[in-house]
Amino acid sequence: MGLQSNGLSLEIVGREISGRPVPGKPRRPAGPYLLGLPALLLSCLLLIPIGVTVVAAFTRPDGSFGLGNFAVMGDPAALRAVGNSLAWIAVALGLVVVGFLLALVSYRLPGLSTFLQPALVIPFAVSVLVSGVTFRLIFDATPERGTVTAAWTNLFGSSPVWLGPGLFWLVLVSAFGWTWLGYVVSLFRAGLDAIPDDVSRTVAAEGVTGWRRLLALELPMLRPITGVVTLTLVIAAVRVFDLVLIVVPGPMQRDADVLGLNWWRAADTGEPAGRTAALGVVLFAIVAAVAVIGVRGLRRRRWAMPISVVRTDPAPRSKPSKRSRRIGWTVGFAVSLFWILPAVVLVATALHSPREAGLRGWWSLDGLGLESFAAAANAGLLRALLSTVLISTVATLVLLVIAVPTAYLVAWGGLPHWLGRVVTSSFVVLAVTPVQMYAAPLRDAIGSAGLAGSRVALALVHAAAGLPFAVLLLRSAFASAPPALVAEALQGPARQSAVLATVQRTYRPALVAVAVLEFALVWNDFIVGFLISGPGTTPLSLVLWGEARQFSSSSGTVAAAAVVASVVPVVLLLSFWQTVVRGLTVGSKP
Amino acid sequence: MSWSSQELRAFQSVLDGLGRLDYPVEVVPLGDDISTAFGPRTARRPDLVMLPQPGLVPQHKNNLESMPDDLADRGRTRLWDELLVVDGTTYGLPFKTAHKSAVWYRPSALDKVGLKPPTQWSEWLELNRSLSLSGIRPLSLGAGDGWVLTDFLENVLLGSSTSTYQSLAKATRPRPSELPQFAAALRLLGTMWSAPGTFAGGVERLLVQQFPDAIVEVFGHRRAAMVLASDFAEPVVRSFATDPDDIGMFTFPPVNPGGAAPVVVGGDVMVLPKPSTDDARDLVRRLAAPAAVDPWITTGGFLADGRVTGYSPELTRLAKQLVAPGAALEFDLSDRLGKLGAMNGLWRVLTDFLVRIGNRGSDVVPGAVEIALADLKKVES
Numbered sequence: 001m002g003l004q005s006n007g008l009s010l011e012i013v014g015r016e017i018s019g020r021p022v023p024g025k026p027r028r029p030a031g032p033y034l035l036g037l038p039a040l041l042l043s044c045l046l047l048i049p050i051g052v053t054v055v056a057a058f059t060r061p062d063g064s065f066g067l068g069n070f071a072v073m074g075d076p077a078a079l080r081a082v083g084n085s086l087a088w089i090a091v092a093l094g095l096v097v098v099g100f101l102l103a104l105v106s107y108r109l110p111g112l113s114t115f116l117q118p119a120l121v122i123p124f125a126v127s128v129l130v131s132g133v134t135f136r137l138i139f140d141a142t143p144e145r146g147t148v149t150a151a152w153t154n155l156f157g158s159s160p161v162w163l164g165p166g167l168f169w170l171v172l173v174s175a176f177g178w179t180w181l182g183y184v185v186s187l188f189r190a191g192l193d194a195i196p197d198d199v200s201r202t203v204a205a206e207g208v209t210g211w212r213r214l215l216a217l218e219l220p221m222l223r224p225i226t227g228v229v230t231l232t233l234v235i236a237a238v239r240v241f242d243l244v245l246i247v248v249p250g251p252m253q254r255d256a257d258v259l260g261l262n263w264w265r266a267a268d269t270g271e272p273a274g275r276t277a278a279l280g281v282v283l284f285a286i287v288a289a290v291a292v293i294g295v296r297g298l299r300r301r302r303w304a305m306p307i308s309v310v311r312t313d314p315a316p317r318s319k320p321s322k323r324s325r326r327i328g329w330t331v332g333f334a335v336s337l338f339w340i341l342p343a344v345v346l347v348a349t350a351l352h353s354p355r356e357a358g359l360r361g362w363w364s365l366d367g368l369g370l371e372s373f374a375a376a377a378n379a380g381l382l383r384a385l386l387s388t389v390l391i392s393t394v395a396t397l398v399l400l401v402i403a404v405p406t407a408y409l410v411a412w413g414g415l416p417h418w419l420g421r422v423v424t425s426s427f428v429v430l431a432v433t434p435v436q437m438y439a440a441p442l443r444d445a446i447g448s449a450g451l452a453g454s455r456v457a458l459a460l461v462h463a464a465a466g467l468p469f470a471v472l473l474l475r476s477a478f479a480s481a482p483p484a485l486v487a488e489a490l491q492g493p494a495r496q497s498a499v500l501a502t503v504q505r506t507y508r509p510a511l512v513a514v515a516v517l518e519f520a521l522v523w524n525d526f527i528v529g530f531l532i533s534g535p536g537t538t539p540l541s542l543v544l545w546g547e548a549r550q551f552s553s554s555s556g557t558v559a560a561a562a563v564v565a566s567v568v569p570v571v572l573l574l575s576f577w578q579t580v581v582r583g584l585t586v587g588s589k590p
Numbered sequence: 591m592s593w594s595s596q597e598l599r600a601f602q603s604v605l606d607g608l609g610r611l612d613y614p615v616e617v618v619p620l621g622d623d624i625s626t627a628f629g630p631r632t633a634r635r636p637d638l639v640m641l642p643q644p645g646l647v648p649q650h651k652n653n654l655e656s657m658p659d660d661l662a663d664r665g666r667t668r669l670w671d672e673l674l675v676v677d678g679t680t681y682g683l684p685f686k687t688a689h690k691s692a693v694w695y696r697p698s699a700l701d702k703v704g705l706k707p708p709t710q711w712s713e714w715l716e717l718n719r720s721l722s723l724s725g726i727r728p729l730s731l732g733a734g735d736g737w738v739l740t741d742f743l744e745n746v747l748l749g750s751s752t753s754t755y756q757s758l759a760k761a762t763r764p765r766p767s768e769l770p771q772f773a774a775a776l777r778l779l780g781t782m783w784s785a786p787g788t789f790a791g792g793v794e795r796l797l798v799q800q801f802p803d804a805i806v807e808v809f810g811h812r813r814a815a816m817v818l819a820s821d822f823a824e825p826v827v828r829s830f831a832t833d834p835d836d837i838g839m840f841t842f843p844p845v846n847p848g849g850a851a852p853v854v855v856g857g858d859v860m861v862l863p864k865p866s867t868d869d870a871r872d873l874v875r876r877l878a879a880p881a882a883v884d885p886w887i888t889t890g891g892f893l894a895d896g897r898v899t900g901y902s903p904e905l906t907r908l909a910k911q912l913v914a915p916g917a918a919l920e921f922d923l924s925d926r927l928g929k930l931g932a933m934n935g936l937w938r939v940l941t942d943f944l945v946r947i948g949n950r951g952s953d954v955v956p957g958a959v960e961i962a963l964a965d966l967k968k969v970e971s
Contacts, residue, residue: 077934141791141798144811161794249734249798251941254934265933355829358802359810378599380617542618546598553802553826554596 035413036423039406039471042398045464046430049438049445057277069278077254078279081262085238085283088258089290091173092180092237096229099184104218106185107192109328118574119336120182122343125573127524128179128236129541130562132246133548134342135175137349137362137559139163140552145361147345168248168256175243178342180236184229186577190585191225192218224476225585231291231431231469238287238434242526242541246548259283260527263436273440280436291432292425349559357556372556373564376547381561384543387455389568391529391539392522394459399466399518400511406467407474424472431468439531446532458539461532462522470514473584477510513583516576520569540565592642592858596825600892601640603885608876613869637870640685640858644673645925647682647861654681655862658871661878667895669855669919673926681861683878686886687893688856689821689908690741690922691842696808698836699726699815707840711749714843715782721815722787729788730814732801733944736937740924741854742818743940747775748852748920749845759926766930767966773959776943778845780955784947790814793948797941802826809837818842820856821908824891839904841911850918853911856925857895935969 060068072078106116123131139162140146143153152159162171195217203217241260248256259279266276348362354375356367409415410423442461451457526541544565548558573580593601598617605615618636641647647654657665657680665671665680674682695707700717703724708714718728732738748755754771757764766772782788789796790813799807801819808817809831819827831837844851860874876882886892887900898909911917924931931937939962946958 141795142803142807142811161792161798163798164794165797249800250736250933251734251797251938254938358806358830375599378602380602546618549592550800550802552800553806553830 033409033413035405035409038402039467042402042460042464042467043430045442045461046433046438049441050433052441053277053280053437056274057281059274061272061274069272069274070282072275072278073282077257078262080255081257081259082279082282084257085240085259086286088176088237088240089234089287091176092233093230095177095180096184096226096233098177099181099229100188100222100226102181103185103188103192104214106189106332109324109331115332115336116339117186117577119339120185121573121577122182122340122570123178124180124183125520125570126179126343126562126566127242127526127541127569128175128240129242129246129524129526129544130346130566131175131179131342132243133544133558133562134346135171135178136163136247136551137555138342138345139171139174140361140555142552144359145552145555147361147363150361163247163249163252165252165255168252172243172247172256175247176236176240178339180233182339184233186581187225187229187584188222190581191222194585195221228473228584231428231472234287234291235432235469238283238432239527241435242530242545246545246551260434260436264531280434283434284437287432287434288429291428346559347563349555350563352556354554354556357559358553372560375557376560376564379547379557379561380543381540381564384540385564388523388540388565391455391459391462392519394456395462395466395522396515396519398460398463399470400515402463403467403470403474403514404511407471407478410471410475411478424475427468427471431472435465435527435531439528443532458529458532459522462518462525462528465528466518466521470518473514474507474510477507477583480506509579509583511583512576513580516572516580520573523569524565593640596829596889597822597891600825600886600889603889604877604883607885608873608882611873611876613872615873636863637867638873639861639863641682641861642856642858643922643925644670644682644684644857644859645922645927645931647673647859648676649928650861651676651679651681653864655864655866656681657683657862658875661875664878664895665859669921670857670859670895673921674859682859683874684857684895685860685877686822686858686883687895687912688858689893689912690854690856691745691852692821692823692904692908693816693818693840693842694805694808694823694827695816695838695840696812696836697838698833699812700838702726707838708843710843710847711746711778711845712847715785718782718785718788722785727787727790727814728816729782730790730799730804730807730817731796731944732799732804732817732819733793733796733941734798734800734803736933736941737924738801738804738818739940739944740931740936741820741856741922743775743779743936744854744920744923745818745842745852746779746845747772747923748854748918749842749849750775750778752850752852752918752920755920755923759920759923765967765970766927767963767970773963776959776962777955780943780947780959781952783944784950784952784955786949786951789949793945796944796948802830806830821893821905822891824902824905825889826891828890837904839907841908850916851911853917853919854922855912855919856922930966930969936966939965939969 057069058065058067060066073082126134137145138147139149141149141161141163143150143159146162148162149159160167162168199221200217203213208216239260240258241264244253244256244258244261253261259282263276263279266279345362349357350372351368351370352360352362352364353367353369353371356364357372360366410420415423446454446457446461449457524541525539526545529539529542530545540561544558544561547554547561551558602617605617656662661683662680665674665683667684670684674680674684693707699721700707703717703720703726705717705720708717721728731742744755751771751774754769754775758766758769758772790807791799796804801823804814804817805819805823805826808814809827812832817823827837828834842852842854860877862870862874880894880897883892883894884900887894890902890905893901893905893909893912896913898906898913901909912919924936927936929935942965943958943962946961947954
């Protein structure tokens with residue numbers, strides 16, 4: 001074979017093969033691995049700082065290596081913080097159980113969900129900070145302002161101080177529960193709806209009822225969903241920080257201390273970095289253990305079964321009687337009304353002038369108007385709104401661009417079995433890692449790179465923090481596509497459009513779920529923005545927090561800011577909720 | 591800065607009044623956790639900190655840039671120089687002065703018992719007794735903000751033993767728990783706080799009440815007659831008062847017969863964390879101009895160092911007391927005690943003290959003082 005170029009003549013000549021052929025394994029194509037490269041790079045944003053924190057935790061003040069820093073666990077304040085953080089994880093797990101039971105009830109009482117759906121979605125859409133604000137308003141200690149205090153005083157003559165010592169836990173847990181219960185119920189309900197009819201009929205025919213039915217049918221069938229739900233709630237419980245900061249009045253902050261706050265305030269007292277790092281590592285270890293056990297369902301390779309993911313025609317269940325429908329309808333209406341009340345309180349408070357909102361409760365008819373909104377606008381709300389739009393959009397786009405190929409790699413990229421498991425497990429652990437584990441080194445790195453206050457840097461951190469959960473979710477969705485379909489799509493042009501349509505129908509909900517959830521999560525974030533970003537980014541939540549310092553006297557402004565901050569995520573989640581639920585559960589169908 | 595809501599908006603109006611700036615100014619509220627601004631836990635150090643605890647300046651001087659030479663003298667005025675000037679270098683400039691010995695009250699409540707504002711500590715105790723006998727709760731207290739409690743104690747201590755106050759402020763030895771005068775001040779405070787029927791709503795309510803809430807209790811819901819609050823309470827008092835003419839103010843009375851009235855001074859000082867920028871220095875220069883704070887003075891609740899005109903009648907009285915010769919002026923003590931004066935120190939000890947004695951009668955005071963001193967000792971070590 002010859003080649004001529006620029007007057008040069010090149011000739012390539014083959015050589016005879018001598019000797020015997022060398023035996024070898026067929027090479028795995030390296031191409032697909034490249035798909036995971038961006039994710040690896042982005043994850044380094046978290047992995048390296050986590051490494052730094054772990055090293056700091058094991059480095060004694062004199063520079064030697066050892067367990068000396070863990071002596072911090074003997075400090076009663078730190079111990080209380082660890083205890084409280086664990087209590088929050090317990091609350092999260094309790095909520096999963098309660099949510100499951102409620103989902104069962106709603107499953108058995110058809111008609112219930114008509115009203116319940118939006119009532120359950122709205123709390124989930126608003127940020128923890130907003131829900132904290134709302135519950136602090138509801139439980140305010142003055143009978144003129146606080147809803148519960150007013151009702152209690154009317155009924156029993158006097159009222160306990162709900163935000164006082166001990167009782168503030170009730171307020172905290174109510175706010176947390178209000179935020180998350182709807183999510184848990186919706187997911188479990190979707191899971192219950194997806195149980196194939198023939199299976200449940202078989203179980204019924206065998207005479208299995210009551211608890212035995214629950215153990216034999218519903219629990220095992222819902223295991224994968226339980227994994228997703230547990231994972232999200234544990235993450236939320238570990239992130240509890242802003243809720244305590246905004247709900248609990250100063251003197252009780254000490255009792256309500258959680259590890260995140262303790263770690264943050266340690267800067268005040270000048271505690272050595274190693275000790276606080278040790279605190280973070282302890283929390284991290286506990287959480288990682290809980291998460292790995294809790295999400296075992298996610299790792300099961302159930303999706304390899306060739307099942308139809310496409311929704312079969314509706315109306316498989318026998319039509320409920322008119323009476324039970326009416327009961328469900330009434331109960332649903334009452335529960336929804338009750339569940340939506342906090343949102344009503346918030347909006348009504350915002351519609352009062354700052355003076356009226358500080359003096360009287362949301363039900364007062366005096367001083368109605370938009371004055372509080374004007375006051376909130378003066379506090380830099382609009383600027384923060386733009387800032388938040390930018391950060392959330394960039395974070396969501398980056399996340400999608402990076403998470404999709406990675407999830408594809410993990411699901412279909414032909415990774416060796418062990419590697420797939422390692423990747424999945426590391427993503428699970430990374431997903432529950434408390435922000436404190438990487439905040440300090442990451443912020444220092446961003447600062448020394450001259451990127452402090454950069455919105456894009458903050459968006460990247462958000463994308464990195466959202467990546468693990470997104471990949472896990474998308475992987476499940478991708479993997480749930482019937483293998484035969486994928487094989488057809490990979491092999492030939494035959495019926496490719498039909499294949500693509502099916503594949504799209506399978507993946508789209510998961511993609512929408514990831515995008516919507518990430519956007520809402522970043523929009524509502526407080527802790528990442530607070531700990532990692534610098535001045536210059538000022539997301540909405542920070543404005544809200546600044547307004548809330550003198551809480552009740554500025555409750556009108558705070559409520560107005562909270563309402564403004566909540567509009568976008570509420571509208572977004574209400575419009576996409578069905579798809580989000582389908583996306584969250586698609587990979588976990590039995 | 592640590593300002594919130596009304597204060598924040600007033601400051602925004604000050605910024606707006608500065609005219610066109612060549613750089614954007616972003617306001618970062620940090621609440622009571624303001625000292626995290628210097629710590630490694632805050633994202634980026636702000637370029638300019640409005641520090642509400644001037645006593646922290648000497649502690650943090652290694653993290654602070656010295657003030658530009660042309661402005662340095664502004665930090666060397668009476669009282670401020672004790673804190674802002676270290677080894678001849680000025681590290682901060684006063685922006686806002688706080689008079690922390692003002693008591694706001696409802697004249698109508700005092701009229702009911704036919705008494706005038708007290709001019710002596712003993713008269714104040716007498717007034718409280720008369721009020722509670724006639725069914726009016728004398729005091730409201732925003733115990734949800736720890737500094738409200740320390741301010742109260744500081745006034746009593748400064749009024750009862752100026753020398754003890756000064757020695758605690760200036761030297762690290764002896765510590766408060768070792769001084770009998772400190773214990774005596776706690777007992778005096780205990781006498782007032784423990785009197786049955788003193789506080790509106792009971793002690794638990796006080797704990798969830800921040801300083802504006804305490805003011806709303808007095809002027810909005812009219813459940814109490816008086817509240818110890820600073821000059822900066824003025825906008826809150828006026829905006830929540832149900833009767834705008836029923837507002838009065840007296841200054842903390844002398845504690846010892848014949849003694850001087852205590853005046854505890856606080857304020858927000860401008861400091862520049864290292865490394866500072868030209869823009870930050872320019873902003874300090876602009877904010878330090880006397881006319882810069884006019885918008886806030888118009889809003890009310892703002893005292894500027896050395897200035898006695900342009901305020902409401904109540905604030906003018908306070909401003910005059912601040913410049914009067916011979917007044918027992920001292921800076922806020924809690925900022926100068928370091929860790930001891932902070933959230934887990936004196937704040938917490940006084941909160942527990944209040945819970946033990948509030949509304950419970952004077953019998954419980956001696957025991958509670960002992961416990962408070964023991965608690966303090968633990969923090970001191």
